Amino acid sequence: MSERADVVVVGGGVLGSAIAYNLAKAGYDTVILDKNEFASGASGGNLGQISLFDRWEDWHISLALESLEMYKLFAQDFAIDFQETGGLVVLATPEQEEMAEKIVGRFKDFKISPQILKGKDINSVEPYLYPDEVCGAVYCPREGRLDPFAVTLMFIELGKQYGLRIRPFTKVIGFEKKGSMIHKVLTSKGEITTNLVINAAGSWSGLIAQLAGASIPLKYHHGTAMVSQPVPRVIFGPVVGGGFLTGAMLKTTTLRIGLSAVQSARGSVIIGQGTEEKELDSKDVPLKTFHKTAKNFSRYFPKLMNLEIVRVWTAVTPYTNDGLPICGFSSKVPNLFTAAGFKGAFTTAPAIGVKVVEYIRGRSNWPIEMFSPDRV
Numbered sequence: 001m002s003e004r005a006d007v008v009v010v011g012g013g014v015l016g017s018a019i020a021y022n023l024a025k026a027g028y029d030t031v032i033l034d035k036n037e038f039a040s041g042a043s044g045g046n047l048g049q050i051s052l053f054d055r056w057e058d059w060h061i062s063l064a065l066e067s068l069e070m071y072k073l074f075a076q077d078f079a080i081d082f083q084e085t086g087g088l089v090v091l092a093t094p095e096q097e098e099m100a101e102k103i104v105g106r107f108k109d110f111k112i113s114p115q116i117l118k119g120k121d122i123n124s125v126e127p128y129l130y131p132d133e134v135c136g137a138v139y140c141p142r143e144g145r146l147d148p149f150a151v152t153l154m155f156i157e158l159g160k161q162y163g164l165r166i167r168p169f170t171k172v173i174g175f176e177k178k179g180s181m182i183h184k185v186l187t188s189k190g191e192i193t194t195n196l197v198i199n200a201a202g203s204w205s206g207l208i209a210q211l212a213g214a215s216i217p218l219k220y221h222h223g224t225a226m227v228s229q230p231v232p233r234v235i236f237g238p239v240v241g242g243g244f245l246t247g248a249m250l251k252t253t254t255l256r257i258g259l260s261a262v263q264s265a266r267g268s269v270i271i272g273q274g275t276e277e278k279e280l281d282s283k284d285v286p287l288k289t290f291h292k293t294a295k296n297f298s299r300y301f302p303k304l305m306n307l308e309i310v311r312v313w314t315a316v317t318p319y320t321n322d323g324l325p326i327c328g329f330s331s332k333v334p335n336l337f338t339a340a341g342f343k344g345a346f347t348t349a350p351a352i353g354v355k356v357v358e359y360i361r362g363r364s365n366w367p368i369e370m371f372s373p374d375r376v
């Protein structure tokens with residue numbers, strides 16, 4: 001294979017797919033590559049929760065709210081199981097509660113009204129959550145869920161309608177450069193001459209940057225989750241633990257167990273998650289991770305102790321030390337644009353796709369300097 005494209009997008013997860021769709025729609029001759037199937041990275045291994053309360057920075061909540069409006073429209077035409085159910089952040093300690101009280105105020109400007117619930121009020125939202133285990137819970141009315149596979153594949157299908165060329169099972173193995181600029185993308189199936197490369201390879205984005213002669217401050221960790229047999233509705237919206245409020249989840253490099261749960265339209269309960277550092281391509285799920293995650297879930301949902309688990313998996317997701325994503329052109333390789341490390345990217349992917357392409361076209365005042373790939 002030897003071909004040409006205006007733009008090559010590396011990575012067919014939700015971010016690469018959303019960007020590729022918007023590029024094709026804007027008239028760019030675009031190819032999207034993935035070393036595996038599309039949605040085979042973190043985008044195929046996540047819970048599909050739409051979370052807002054963990055996005056209190058202005059830039060982040062704006063992206064999330066714009067994306068929610070777009071999902072509403074997409075859901076009219078595509079079976080993406082988008083449901084604005086409302087969600088709960090479970091507050092397990094007085095420290096988490098104190099932090100949550102401070103954050104609630106941040107959302108007033110955005111006309112979202114999270115509320116702190118106590119005792120029986122919690123059960124009016126999630127009847128199976130055991131209130132004695134928690135200090136309180138934040139109810140966030142605009143949170144919800146979606147089907148992450150369906151969303152990623154929707155962007156691919158939409159892109160194809162605008163001429164997007166798709167290349168699954170095509171691994172990027174190197175770049176040919178002219179001076180500092182990428183001239184050709186070298187893949188396991190041949191080469192593609194191009195003017196612009198979008199590095200949307202998720203946790204592998206650091207490797208792609210390195211192949212091109214750049215470096216980005218991206219880290220990654222694995223998240224382990226499990227799914228049950230379908231059952232009648234027992235979890236009504238996304239439920240997450242409040243560990244992120246006090247940074248407890250980031251303070252250790254060993255196994256961290258947090259609470260997250262959601263129930264799909266088909267009735268499967270998806271339970272997360274154990275977070276740990278492992279080799280990038282590892283798919284191993286240690287028994288202790290599975291066991292501790294299940295035990296933690298049962299503590300909060302004791303009545304669901306008998307759910308039958310049918311599958312356990314691990315997926316690798318990127319993060320950065322400063323919590324900001326990496327989004328922008330590299331100064332070392334000026335035609336390499338990275339978009340990676342957005343926290344919980346499903347909540348924000350539709351708007352990120354639009355904004356990245358507006359920025360590339362020079363039609364945006366999106367302040368992405370703070371997301372610079374050149375920061376250390």
Ligand SMILES: Cc1cc2nc3c(=O)[nH]c(=O)nc-3n(C[C@H](O)[C@H](O)[C@H](O)COP(=O)(O)OP(=O)(O)OC[C@H]3O[C@@H](n4cnc5c(N)ncnc54)[C@H](O)[C@@H]3O)c2cc1C
Pocket residue numbers: 010011012013014015016033034035036037038039040041042043044045046047048049050051170171172173200201202203204208222223224225272273314315316317339340341342343344345346347
């Ligand atoms: C257990 C778990 C639960 C999560 N739950 C949620 C949730 O409920 N809600 C939420 O919003 N987010 C959640 N996330 C995070 C979310 O999944 C990620 O933010 C999102 O999927 C990142 O998308 P991405 O496109 O950047 O990366 P990915 O989906 O990882 O896509 C990167 C793609 O690049 C491809 N690639 C890598 N190297 C190459 C190469 N050399 N050549 C070609 N292709 C390559 C990979 O195969 C992969 O498909 C969760 C993550 C995990 C792990």
